[in-house]
Amino acid sequence: MSTVIARTAAEEALGFQLPNRRMEDWRWTDLRQLIDKPYPPRQHVMAKPADVERLVASSLFAGVAATRMVFVNGEYDAKHSKQANAFVESTAAIDDPVNLMNVAFATDGARLRIEGNVDTPIELVFISTDASPRTVATRNVIEIADDASATIIETHLGEGSYLASSVMEIRIGHNARLDRIKVELESHDAVHLAHCHVIVGRNVTFRDFTLTTGAKLNRQNGTFRFIGEFADAKISGAFLLAGKQHADTALVVDHEVPNCASRELFKCVMDDHARGIFQGKVIVRPGAQKTDGKQSSHALLLTETAEFDAKPELEIYADDVACGHGATSGDLNHDHVFYLKSRGIPEAEAKALLIAAFVGEAFDTVHQDGIRTALEDFAARWLTEHGRKR
Amino acid sequence: MNLLDIDNLHVKLEDEDRDIIRGLSLTVKPGEVHAIMGPNGSGKSTLSYVLAGREGYEVTEGSVTFKGEDLLEMSPDQRAAKGVFLAFQYPIEIPGVATMQFLKVALNSQRKARGEKELSTPDFMRMVKEKAAKLNVSPDMLKRPVNVGFSGGEKKRAEILQMAVLEPSLCILDETDSGLDIDALRVVADGVNALRSPDRAMIVITHYQRLLDYIVPDFVHVLSKGRIVKSGDKHLALELEEKGYAEFTESAA
Numbered sequence: 001m002s003t004v005i006a007r008t009a010a011e012e013a014l015g016f017q018l019p020n021r022r023m024e025d026w027r028w029t030d031l032r033q034l035i036d037k038p039y040p041p042r043q044h045v046m047a048k049p050a051d052v053e054r055l056v057a058s059s060l061f062a063g064v065a066a067t068r069m070v071f072v073n074g075e076y077d078a079k080h081s082k083q084a085n086a087f088v089e090s091t092a093a094i095d096d097p098v099n100l101m102n103v104a105f106a107t108d109g110a111r112l113r114i115e116g117n118v119d120t121p122i123e124l125v126f127i128s129t130d131a132s133p134r135t136v137a138t139r140n141v142i143e144i145a146d147d148a149s150a151t152i153i154e155t156h157l158g159e160g161s162y163l164a165s166s167v168m169e170i171r172i173g174h175n176a177r178l179d180r181i182k183v184e185l186e187s188h189d190a191v192h193l194a195h196c197h198v199i200v201g202r203n204v205t206f207r208d209f210t211l212t213t214g215a216k217l218n219r220q221n222g223t224f225r226f227i228g229e230f231a232d233a234k235i236s237g238a239f240l241l242a243g244k245q246h247a248d249t250a251l252v253v254d255h256e257v258p259n260c261a262s263r264e265l266f267k268c269v270m271d272d273h274a275r276g277i278f279q280g281k282v283i284v285r286p287g288a289q290k291t292d293g294k295q296s297s298h299a300l301l302l303t304e305t306a307e308f309d310a311k312p313e314l315e316i317y318a319d320d321v322a323c324g325h326g327a328t329s330g331d332l333n334h335d336h337v338f339y340l341k342s343r344g345i346p347e348a349e350a351k352a353l354l355i356a357a358f359v360g361e362a363f364d365t366v367h368q369d370g371i372r373t374a375l376e377d378f379a380a381r382w383l384t385e386h387g388r389k390r
Numbered sequence: 391m392n393l394l395d396i397d398n399l400h401v402k403l404e405d406e407d408r409d410i411i412r413g414l415s416l417t418v419k420p421g422e423v424h425a426i427m428g429p430n431g432s433g434k435s436t437l438s439y440v441l442a443g444r445e446g447y448e449v450t451e452g453s454v455t456f457k458g459e460d461l462l463e464m465s466p467d468q469r470a471a472k473g474v475f476l477a478f479q480y481p482i483e484i485p486g487v488a489t490m491q492f493l494k495v496a497l498n499s500q501r502k503a504r505g506e507k508e509l510s511t512p513d514f515m516r517m518v519k520e521k522a523a524k525l526n527v528s529p530d531m532l533k534r535p536v537n538v539g540f541s542g543g544e545k546k547r548a549e550i551l552q553m554a555v556l557e558p559s560l561c562i563l564d565e566t567d568s569g570l571d572i573d574a575l576r577v578v579a580d581g582v583n584a585l586r587s588p589d590r591a592m593i594v595i596t597h598y599q600r601l602l603d604y605i606v607p608d609f610v611h612v613l614s615k616g617r618i619v620k621s622g623d624k625h626l627a628l629e630l631e632e633k634g635y636a637e638f639t640e641s642a643a
Contacts, residue, residue, distance in 0.1 A: 334445070339482040342442050343492070343552060344470035344500035353495065357486025357535075 013038030014135065016104070019097045028277045028309050029248040031097075034217050035191060039163035041105040041135040045073040051129045051159070056080055059125055059155045060183055060378050064370045066123040066153065073128055074107040074136040083122060085111040088141045092169045092197040098221060099195050102167040106139035109167075113143045114150045121151040121368065126166065128158030128190065137165035146173035146201070151368055154182040156192060156214070163191040164215075174202040174228055181371055186214035188243070195221040200260070202228025209365045210237040210249070211375060213382065218247040226253075226260040226288075236265040236365040239299075240382045241274035241306075248277040253293060255284045258318075261292040267362040268299040269355060270306035271386045281313040284321050291321040299329040300358050302386070352383050359383075391458065393591050394418040394560060399452035401433075401440050401616075409450065410436045412616035420559070421588040425602055425627060426595045428613035429635040434595045435479060437613070438564040441593075442476040443469050456560070470496075471503035475558035477549040479565040484536035489548065492536045493518055493555050500556060521554045525581045543574035550581040561585065561592045567601035579604030599631035614638040 011018055011032070018031035052072055056062070070080035078084075088111045094103050110124050128136045144150060156164060164186055172178050186192045192215040200206055212218055224233055239247050253262045268276040278297040299308035312325035332354050340350035359379050366372040394417070401411035410433045418424055428434050440447050441454065443466035454461040461469060484492065498508040509517070522532060525547045537545050546566055553561055563582065567575055582605050586592070594605055602610070602624065610626040611618045612635070619638050620626065 335482050336484055338444055338466060339478070339484065340492075340496075341466035342444075342470055342476055343496035343556065344467050344503065345496055346467045346499060346503075347465070349495065349499060350467075353487055353492075354484070357484065360486050 008032055009038050010035045013040045014101065016097065016101050025250055025279065029217075029219050029246065031219070034246065035163070037133060039133050039135040039191070041137065042107065043132075043134040045129065045131045045134070047072045047127075047129040052077065052080065052127060055127045055129070055157050055159065056125055058157060059123065060185070060374045061123055061153055061155065061371060064121065064123075064374060066121040068123045068125060069110055070125045070127065071108060071110070071138055073131075074138055076108050083112070086113040087111065088113050088143045090139060090141050090169055091171075092167075096195070096221065098165070098193045098219065099167060101193070102137050102139055102165045102195070105135055105137035105165060106167070107137060109138040109140040111141050113145065114148045115145040116148055118148070118150040121153055121371065123153040123155060126154070126156045126164065128160070128162045128164060128187070130160030131162075133161040133163075135163045135165060139167045139169075141169045142171070144170070144172045144176045144178050147175045148173065149177035151179040151181070151371070153371065154180065156182075156184050156186050158187040158190055160187055161189040162187070163193065166192070166194040168194070168196040170196070170198045172198065172200050172204045172206055174204070176201065177205040179207045179367065180209070181366060181375075182210040183375075184210065184212045184214050184218060184220070186218075188214065188216055188245075190215045191217045193219050196223070198222070198224045200224060200226050200228070200231045200233055202230060204228065204231040204233075206231065206233040207365050207367065208233070208235045209362070211240070211378070212237060212247045212249070213240040215247075216245055218245070220247075220249045222249070222251040224251070224253045224262070226255050226257055226262070229257050229259040231260045233260070233262045234365045235262065236362045237267075238359050238362040238379070239266070239268035239270065239276045240359070240379065240386075241269070241276055242271040242386050243274065244272070245274045247275070248279070250279040252281045252283065253295075255282070255288040255291040255293060258287065258289045258291065260288075262294070264295040265362055265365070266297040267359045268297065268308055269302065269359055270299060270308060271302040273303075273305045275307045277309045278327070279311040279313075280325065281315065282323055282325070284316040284318050284323065286317040288318045289320040291318065291323065293321070293323040294325070296326040298327070298358070300355060301329060301331060355383050356380060392417050392455075393420050393457065395453075395455040397453050397455070399440075399454060400450045401436060401447050402450055404446050404448050410616055411440070413452070414613075414617050416611065416618065418560070418591045418593065420591055422609065423586065423592045423594060423605065423607045425607035425610045426593060426613050427597070427599070427610060427627060427630055429639060430597070432613045433616040434613055435564055438476055438562050438595055441474060441562055442466060467499065468503065470556070470558070471500040473559035475553050475556055475561050477546075477553060477561065477563045477566055479568060481537050481545040481549050483538045485538050487536050488533055489536050490515070490518065490532045493552065496552070497555055518555055522551055524584070525551050525554070526577055527551050542569035543571070543577075546570060546574065546578050547581070550578055554581065554585060559590055561590065563592065563594045565596060566594070567596055567598060575601065576604060599627045602627045612638050
């Protein structure tokens, strides 16, 4: 097929064929059409210190005590970082277009090996400063040793027009705990293409939360592999989208071994003409008995023109499992609104309260108070801007 | 002055032609407790919803005056701030909104609308905890999302707690007895009776006389096919219990 289709200008600049709607996983997010201008890779952009300072300060977690590691335009910024890189190898399979591009273009990335109990969260801040359109790519590898525990925040921020390509490879050792909190707060003129590979060891507690609210176009893939028994993964996320934002999250949770539990919960609020997509696949391999895998995605559409598509998939090859999925999409419940109003709460406040409650459930995965509060405060500000204008 | 004046009220569902309330008139003075009894489908719940301002109903004729103002012109939250409270027959579950937070936002919204100062958090917490204890509403229930996972009895007690916190001047109790066993009924009735005062009126809507053993009304009205067909004192309720509604449903036909 690729031989007969002429490359678009964007593909020409990248030297790659972009995924298109004829590929099942990309049916709602045709990058050939949606990426409408060239983002040449490997451009060296010198950032102004003031821009870097401003962007670092605009992280939702600027006020949270954390060990920071800052990447500016795809390169490690020693001046703003407290944490240095370790030597850990990338091992994830390079199997899809997002990964392929990332491998080809990544200029840098975090390489961390966590041992013991690390109490202070580590925040990886990825910044793109305002410059001519280009691809900014980082490839990150994080290894959590056996029995270790850590909280890792990933913040993606920027100004201007760029394509951010981010791949995160995470290996969690036996009996370890990892909390990962990702905030995608890219420039509204940016494209964010990400893939997160997670390998979950035996007896692991893994909690993952992603807030998707920046970028005009966002595609986030996730692959979560259980390779040791008795592990528990909670994977949740919130979309807060407005204008013409487009966000597509595609996750594969792969139960390769018995006795693991996975919970996916996504809460998506869409305003204006925004479009959200959640594709979630749960695979239970032969012999992965006693798997407990649940997945749900719920969307709240604040306008008639917003759209949400959900594609839940279960692939089960074991017979003693408890798996399920659910997806809903709709407006606020009118009975709820009336009940609050009948108690004296004006309509705008009632709606804001209900939307916050709707999204809030996804935040339950975040156990660190300061981080959770920062997320809730951001959501409240977003809702004030978007939920109340009607 | 009358607290509430309902005059020749006609109400239909917005998307239907048939009137559900057909010429209902009722006057309520401060301090009075009125019971409205009637068979299923007589319009009892419609009346409560129309007074609270629920969408989906259309008033085709008549008027409702509350504290001298046109109630039908007000939004539900304005009515609440003005002193109208409806205890729902089926209290709504609101996932994600903690009961305590909900009560605080509700009370402070009302106070703000009336131009009063908002209550400080410690004062508010103290007041709610005190009132909750009297209604057997546990501190755990206050932390839980509004009505979520509450039993039938807990939901009704939570409604009465809201009423106690918001201190309305007109309480409308819609089938508050439904789904309650005798012990739960007693707790709820005690809560309601504690709120009886010379400034506060109540409209108690019920199918059965049982509730009126505990909340003794000053007036009893029989509602049939959308209008009040007979009024009397508390003895009328006993009479209804004995004879049933047949007499009224036929005479109103």
